[in-house]
Amino acid sequence: MRGLLKILFIITLLELFLGGGGRVFEIGPVTLRMLLFVLNFIVAGVLYLERGSIPIYVVSLIMVVSGALLFYTALGWLNGASLVLIAEDVKPLSYFYSILFISYYIDNVARVQLVISLIKRSSLFLALVYIFIQALFFLGRLDFMWFYNYALNQVSPSDFFFRGTQGFFFYKGFLYMVVGLIFWIHSSSSRWRGLAILIIMTAMILTGTRGFILMFGLLYAFFYGIPMLLKLNMKMLILAVVLLFGSIYFFGKFEIGDKVSSDSIRVQQLLQVIERIDPISFFIGHGFGIGVPVREVHMEIGYLEVFHKQGVLGLCIWTLLFIILYNAYVGGNNHKGIRKSFFLGALLVIMLSFTNPFFNNPIGISLFMIALSCMYVLNREGNMEMSTNQSE
Numbered sequence: 001m002r003g004l005l006k007i008l009f010i011i012t013l014l015e016l017f018l019g020g021g022g023r024v025f026e027i028g029p030v031t032l033r034m035l036l037f038v039l040n041f042i043v044a045g046v047l048y049l050e051r052g053s054i055p056i057y058v059v060s061l062i063m064v065v066s067g068a069l070l071f072y073t074a075l076g077w078l079n080g081a082s083l084v085l086i087a088e089d090v091k092p093l094s095y096f097y098s099i100l101f102i103s104y105y106i107d108n109v110a111r112v113q114l115v116i117s118l119i120k121r122s123s124l125f126l127a128l129v130y131i132f133i134q135a136l137f138f139l140g141r142l143d144f145m146w147f148y149n150y151a152l153n154q155v156s157p158s159d160f161f162f163r164g165t166q167g168f169f170f171y172k173g174f175l176y177m178v179v180g181l182i183f184w185i186h187s188s189s190s191r192w193r194g195l196a197i198l199i200i201m202t203a204m205i206l207t208g209t210r211g212f213i214l215m216f217g218l219l220y221a222f223f224y225g226i227p228m229l230l231k232l233n234m235k236m237l238i239l240a241v242v243l244l245f246g247s248i249y250f251f252g253k254f255e256i257g258d259k260v261s262s263d264s265i266r267v268q269q270l271l272q273v274i275e276r277i278d279p280i281s282f283f284i285g286h287g288f289g290i291g292v293p294v295r296e297v298h299m300e301i302g303y304l305e306v307f308h309k310q311g312v313l314g315l316c317i318w319t320l321l322f323i324i325l326y327n328a329y330v331g332g333n334n335h336k337g338i339r340k341s342f343f344l345g346a347l348l349v350i351m352l353s354f355t356n357p358f359f360n361n362p363i364g365i366s367l368f369m370i371a372l373s374c375m376y377v378l379n380r381e382g383n384m385e386m387s388t389n390q391s392e
Helices: 002-018 032-051 056-078 083-105 109-138 144-155 174-185 193-206 210-224 226-230 234-253 259-275 279-284 302-329 336-352 362-391
Strands: 160-163 168-171
Touching: 002 032, 002 083, 002 109, 002 174, 002 362, 032 083, 056 083, 056 302, 056 362, 083 362, 109 144, 109 168, 109 174, 109 193, 109 336, 109 362, 144 160, 174 193, 174 210, 174 336, 174 362, 193 210, 210 336, 259 302, 279 302, 302 336, 302 362, 336 362
Parallel strands: none
Antiparallel strands: 160 168
């Protein structure tokens, strides 16, 4: 049983780390992510019943999420939203319930290490595949229009965004490529660490995603501060220089699509949200299923969507989740590199969501749930070690 559970856990995480928005691996009318979610929920529910207890943080999180989903579903319905659009909003947020399975399996440090290994290997795999595809384009071995049509028509039209006509593209799964870069940076020294960091940085630049590069740089600038950055070792400084000048060269030389148009749509969304603010919606929002003319369902700016549909109350709920994660991060002193990697990864998702909706869909939610479960295990181990030392 333990072996089967481990296989199910690994498949679940690999699908999350490699599967982008979840539409890549489809089985008929449903996706592999949906099937795994339902299977994991049932399995974890049965196993927790056998164990007879569920961690308090899991119960508390499920209760808050359930209350919020019910309230905003009712609010959207009262405001005239269709059940179809309400379901479109509830569906990604229901991934919070994955905490049941994730928290059950991640119950010791060895399994935390398994998660880290999967994140690092997945990120390097994504980077190598992307660089390989770009090399095929450059050498003329792969036709751009064929790949363009194949990706959008045969794989997933919602997961790929192409940058111009020179072959550069963004894939939603690249989020975990950049998250994995954080884990590589804070992992212990090894023969392949520097090379892996260089490969992933190169792939990140080649995606042409300004948000990734800017937010990644700001993340470390905010977290450490400029004086601390100057104290990093020479290898990290060289990599920082490579990232900076590589990005400047790339964005200056290559055509990466119509950025003006994408920016103007974001501004249009902001204006339409502002136009619809009233005293009630300011505090509690309009409810699920209520969009704006330019974006009937989901918006590019995640926080703008939360404010429009859930108001200040919704933003406070999301802030509470971050506070819980932060308290778990500072709740112990053991395994500092692991703690820092998970916290910075979650913080990157939060920062990226100012321009792209990552934090309020399964891609970002899964990282929050994994990070929270891993922090809980590390804190528990730290408390046990402290108790042992005190008793001695």
